[in-house]
Amino acid sequence: MALADRLLTLRRDVHSGEVLARGGDPKAHSILERTGFVLVARLHERYHRLPTGLDEAEEQRIATRAVARLRAVSYHVDCDEAFDTDNREPYYRPLGAQVANLADRLREATTTDEAADVLTELTATHDGILPALGDVLVAAADFFEGLGQPSDQYTARRLRYLAEERLRIVRSDLARTRTDLVGRHTPHPGRRPCTAETGPGETEASAVCACPPPRIPTSPGPLPTAPVPTSRRR
Missing domain, CATH: 3.30.70 (Alpha-Beta Plaits)
Known part of the structure; x- marks a missing residue:
């Protein structure tokens, strides 16, 4: 820093x-x-x-x-x-930072099961993070509806739209992604737990780990184009 x-x-x-x-x-x-x-x-x-x-x-x-x-x-x-003050007020780790720990867990995941566990924290029907976020948006809409100004009614409708339309799409897509991972039960080909053990053919006394060197990140390419549905079930 x-x-x-x-x-x-x-x-x-x-x-x-x-x-x-x-x-x-x-x-x-x-x-x-x-x-x-x-x-x-x-x-x-x-x-x-x-x-x-x-x-x-x-x-x-x-x-x-x-x-x-x-x-x-x-x-x-x-x-x-x-x-100016000599006081020092403790800064406690906020809830958002705790949620951000899920990203660290995904970065360290070595199997599809571990990744699915993280996504479950987001999508779980009763107490997942995204359903809870929807509840917060609806509660905020209820609050604005009671304030009485015309602009407050617009804000309330906007919040309900975010909860019922935009967030619903995110929840639905992530739930499908999580379902796909749950059924795969495979290790990630580019990751594996580090055992800190040397390989069976290693003769150098200084060698301490048989893991491959970390990959150097490259610039991200363009996002993939979403498939165009050919038909719609009714």
């Missing part, structure tokens, strides 16, 4: 009066957003600001807490004196 990614500034802008945070890497940005900051994406820059409508005391509380959280995980934060 570049040193610049560990540096942030958190100051009140002299022109707008807004409390702005600049710099940092995606993890720092996540900490800011979980503390209450809002991402601002411009054409040539990205930064974070505090929400509008806060009084100065609340702005100071949130900004100070962000400094405490960032410094607790070794970010260097250059901030206004009003936001």
